[in-house]
Amino acid sequence: MSKKNLAILMRARMRSTNPTKLSLFQFPKEIPSNPQENDHIVRNSNQGIGTSSDFGNTGRSYDVVRETMHSAISASKTGVIDITLTDFQEGYFSLSLEDREKLLLALAKEYDVNREQVRELVKQYLGLETPSSDDGGQQVHSPKKEALSSVFYRIEWNLRHALKPTYETLFERLNTHPGGLRFLSILRADLLSILTKENSPSLRTLESYLKEKLGMWLSPATLELHQITWDDPASLLEKIVAYEAVHPISNLLDLKRRLGIGRRCFGYFHPSIPGEPLIFIEVALMETVAQTIQEVLWDNPPIPENQATSALFYSISSTQPGLAGINLGKFLIKRVITLVKKDMPHVSTFATLSPIPGFMKWLLSKLSSQSRFAGDDHSGSTQSNSPSSTFSERVLLPDEEQALMSLSDDSSFGSNGMEVLMNLLSAKNSNWATSPRMLPVLEPILMRLCARYLLQEKKRGKALDSVANFHLQNGAMVERINWMADRSEKGIHQSGGIMVNYVYRLENIEDYAQSYFGSGKIHASPGIHSRL
Structure with a gap:
């Protein structure tokens, strides 16, 4: 094994998996921030960032770090600011998880907007006499009007600045400080973790403000698109191995294949x-x-690139939990389409092979609730205004109900088709996924319900599935759903093995994105609609 191969393998295996040493955020594989933004992007749980050893410091007391934070906000001399910001970053990483939470709460509450100042300025503003427009539509410049306008401009300027929280100074200074942007990402990851336990309005405002700032500082104009190849440093390649969480890289041959002929890997760097x-x-x-993902990752050797007509996006991974909800993937896909089209004009189709992470969770929840309603009806609750009659719906078609009942050997499987299906899908061993007897029965049922889930199940007018929402808001259409496309344990658990192809048609991207954004319209192929 070459030194480079060994370095990639060893570093990928030795990355820290102890999240308490990284940030307060407990790094789930998918971050539950705003599901309508970018929960589609899978984040790896092995984050090698933010350890105190990275900054070479030992533990410090909470009071010392808090005082350093205050100095970083209030200092005015450039040299002092730089030293204090470095000191604050080191001190923050030395704190215990409890003290980090305590510090962020203090930052959110004590360095917020000065509301007394805002109230006073608003009072002054409302007390001003509005300049008269009694001039017959002509611009009349009098010393009195000029003076009054000057007062308006001054108070408006003061009001704009008074509405900015004091902690904005800390964020902006860190953004221009070496290592500061990465530190801010970690800070927001910690905030997201705290907010899962304590939904404090001040913390929520702090997190939202930092998210807005990060989104501005990480605009496409500031990011560099780089094609990652086997010739890149081992330190970069081991990050690809460690951060790939959609379809984990199994070994060095797998990594070489993903970076070799017929394959591309692109990353956004700052x-x-x-x-x-x-x-x-x-x-x-x-x-x-x-x-199927099998044919992408394992089945066939890549074809000569000059024979390719399709570019298939099969994995997108974020490396920074603190950037959850900031839609970098949207810009990355569009940049990659443009680049591939320029380098390979013979490639005419741009599509994805995407997971459907919420399908089984939605389906099992639906089957559970509807089974309860069905049980209420059988027990004699037949009044038209009963809860079961109000919320019940027919999940299965009559022929599907009959087919499922034919699978049950005894009543322990369930008293109706919904119970049978729920019991089969929720079984820990997932034996149904390898059963020659069950698969032909389950395929049409699950494919129909999956089409319903993708096209009809919505939240706030947009697709319920986070991956679907991501691609649809970027201008894609739902082209095809594929049976047993991902036979891995994760694929069976999340989506019953079903995957979906979204297609980006260059001539329709903007129109599709606008219609989805405006009215929630989901564009799909006739083949998908025929399954409903």
């Missing part, structure tokens, strides 16, 4: 966080749009 992609996407160049 100059302030060198050598570490914020997000990366993996692309397979193929003759046709793949229907």
